[in-house]
Amino acid sequence: MSQAAAQTISLPPGSQSALTQALPPLREELSLHPGPKAADGSPTWTLQDPVNNRFYRIGWLEFEILRRWPMAEPERIVASLNESTPLRIDGEEIDQLIEFLASHDLLQIRGPQAIQRLLSKRAARRVDWLLLVLKNYLFFRIPLIRPDRFIEATASMVAPFWSPVAMGLYSASALLGLVLVLRQWDLFVTTFTDFFTLEGAVLMGLTLGGVKILHEFGHAYTAKRYGCRIPSMGIAFMVLWPVLFTDASDAWKLPSRRQRLAIAAGGIGVELAIASLALLAWSFLPPGILRSLSFLLATSTWIVTLMINLNPFMRFDGYYLLADSLGIANLQDRAFALGRWFLREQLFSFADPPPEDFPPKQRLLLISYAFGTWLYRFFLFLGIAVMVYYLFFKLLGIFLMLVEIVWFIGRPIGNELAAWYGRRGEMTLNPRSLRTLFGLALLLALLCFPWQGNLSAQALWKVANYARIYTPSPGQLAQMTAALDHEIVQGEELFALHSPDLDYEIARGEQRIATLSWAVSSQGLDPRLRERLTVTRQELQSELSAQQARLAERKQLTITSPLSGRIVELMSPLDVGDWLSEDELLAVVVGPGGSLIEAFVAEEDLALLEVGSTGRFYPNDPGQAPFSVRLREIDSTSSRRLAEPYLASIYGGGIPVRVDEKGALVPETPIYRVVLEQSVPQPPPRYIVPGVVRLKGARQSLLSSIARNILAVLIRESGF
Template structure:
């Protein structure tokens, strides 16, 4: 309340008798146990919140009572809590600015035109402040919502909730059961060109249903929806509806349902798609269901379901905590605490109504700011890499509006502003202290420094298992990964021509032996037949050796590995063809590919090497075996590529052989610590390699990463 009860401007407005316009309505809400009143403008969709004391004034604005009479009546009724004349003038000015008052003067066409121009200018400024999020209204969906609402109404009940819970729960169980099939090579499946085209077609349909969910639940609360349009987020069209009419609903649970309706609808669609995906055969239908799950499930939870962004979950959280204008008040409360406790200003006003509300507001302000900055950097890099020059300009502009401009406003306030009057020296001390502390932390304080790269289990000298004869593969006697002994039978080949040749030569040998017996007494004939028998026996020995090659046996003891997959039964195999390998633990090593900027750090500053298996927290101390002297684009295994879940990008121009997009150094690490720990290690399996370096200030490393990444962007 102001220090003076009376105002020297009161005589200008005391005789006015304003009234609320017909398109406004007042609704009582309870926020954290305290009554508040919401004035809703159905024409603009704006809602204004007022205290019970302000409502005593607003409720009397009927066009028949002057402001003097209203002030007298309110002062008599509420006593010591009566508003001052300046406060009442401020309230009337706020209502006038919101364009909800009428009847106190003739229509001022010039003022209406000025307000219209100001509204347009405000929208233009909003677009300039957020060039990556532009709204374009399209149609009024009220007639469609009214026509379809009777069919949707039965779903908005306890039975609808039970059906939703049942379907979504069943889908979660299915997803857990088929998790490996769903996530196998996920990045390649989602980001493939054909899949992106299919996703582009599916996305608008799902989002339209999402927005209709908001519209139908708004209708269920008694509100109306008169605007549906398209909002461009990073140039991607996203449907939206204006469900602001739900703000007048006094029941917070209904308001929360309106805010969460889109999320609930999309999760239900994703659950149905999960069921169809499980039943469908591989093909177009299954691909469509997979994309529906990605869009309606994953993206919904990450974006619309994230209260740190000003989307659906934000409004649900605001209603649940019963704190309207949550984000704006959070920033105001954080500013109040800074001014009150850091700058020692006593004349500031808290935006919170209680200490508990203050805690929620401050926590949200800090966490959401950090998250928005992270998202802004991510969007900036995404736009720069996808839209080149225009994208870079827009990304820089967006970062300027989100981070640099607010900082400049703070500096301006500290230099020429009046809000910090009497506390500017303290403010400058805090600012310089924070800047110095951040600079010292970034440039002077050493932090742990390490690099994590993907490796693959490799064999230094694998022993190849080769076919000793040509023939058709008849039977496998071993499985991939099975332990075998030297000489153990691994497979059988079917080669009838070899069997026939052995039988034919055996017959020739018996015939030669009979002829020798028949020529007894003829030394010259015996000599000829003995020479012929020797020739036949040599041929027979060779044929028997080749026939024995149809039995493929292990050349050593070890573990069987079919690197290229086990050959199919019935497949014809050439003599000398490799059908697999047999490795021993002593053969294993961890091979990885190292980017060029990491090579000097590994060569000059490698303190430790640690190994970690996927899905395990245990680390194993290891040693570096060696690093190649020159870079190469050859890839030892698809496991290291992005298509295989690794880090190495493939060269898109190479379609037949595995070649990296950039050159890498080959790095080998000792796998013996894994073997000594009796950890199950399979050939071509993934291992995470942690390369530990000397601790160093993080600022230099950040600058090096930024410089390197942006140089690589502009070099493309």
């Protein structure tokens, strides 16, 4: 290659003086490979930069210019190209190619001005270490090995696993294994118990790790099969979660789309082959840890792999499979550029040409892919922001969450808004800009107009006077007079329990009291008893107190009704002789009186309510008609416990709860109890009717509702 002065690199596009300047030489280690055909059928080539491990796809024109690059003079290249090809250029294309090569450091750099240019580029690329950490803490890679020689040496040993015979065996194993499993389906779906031991958990972790290593080697050996180099394999961290990776970027130089697809699918293929063999092995292995491992490999591992790796919105296997299927390199960047162009044209009609020409159907697909990826990333990064908040201690969690939201969500949106603002002078009144203004005004109206006033809350319609009857302590049911729908009076005996353990303790206490009483009364007959008189009296007093407590507990085993009324619920089945544990619900007694509606309102909705607010109660039972209600009372403090299990999420209700160490139902978010009454009195329910109450509250805008919710979360999470 001829030598040239470095200043020729900075020639502006279209400069006519470029035709009289010598061309800068290309870097000697660059290589050019035939590429796949473009969408229009024209040939392409791949320019490889082995030092930076980068690949650039160029077209026919660029290839013809690079073929003639040793001519060193643009005038000669233009004349040769116009004379020997149907292409017609005037030198501007050479200037543009020089700019492209220079911007990607593909030219030889010589002279003080060229060195200064490199130093300037290095300074421009230098990023503060703190900013670098904030940008990359969510994802960074650590190369661990350079496996190319090992892959080259062992490729022949691995080749039989990719042969047509092996593929047939995998398919036959999957089919036969599925037939055998279907004959034992109930047993198959319950195969997981051996992992609930320490040995099982360790073995499961090692197995999953081994499968993921084989997944990566599946990519590596497939790439080596088609002559690609594997420069590195290692571990990457996504939100500090380790995942393995294989650098198979050399596949970009392959002209065959089928070969690139095979490399991208190599890892998934390995896991599917392992799953087929494991499915067949399950039917022949004895019960135990090995059978459980085969179940794991035949089910969850490959399903999770497909769900994650086939995701086209992240740069996993699915993304490269989609890119090669469409024949579009740099799919995301090109789709994003097209998506931004489409968005600007739809909003402002700038009349810009599209960044690239695609057929209409392909253009629509790329625009849809761009918007789908943006939407997916928005919720993904939002979810990651919440996750890092809970993953670290509060102060660091808040900081990293804000970094996540500002950098990965706010920054791209801000850049696009800045681009719109920078072109404000080009905005004119046209149908699309008027439509945008109307949509913006409508959005502001929806956000700011106080049109929201109704709110919903989980509620119970129940009698005002009722009592639940529980077993006071464990025992055997000795007598039962209670019956469903039986009218009873306060103090009436309903159940009698018998506790042999308690009877034994009472009898033993009586003997102990008799012995201690004799010792006190006989102290004058025995000097040793007289010496222990004080201690004996204390023991006697303690035993008398304990015996009194036992007798009181035995008295409680005779269960009476706390109020007059009717039994509306009775434990079933329940017969004399049954053994009962403590705190078992035996019956529910409903007394005379009216009814009330008890609802639980979210904290953010509390400000919208006031005593006297009206609404309607809708029972969950469709056979019962809804009715109007009026707010009578609002609790001033939140409910720390949920007394009624009917509304708890773990029992099918609508209030999220957790069970604490004492077995109480604790709401996950602050809720406030409110009491409502019927606007028009009607007969009370039999007992308790769950439902939903819809109340008319003070009207508020959607914007104020969002602000109030955010403020409530900040206040709730502000405690350190």
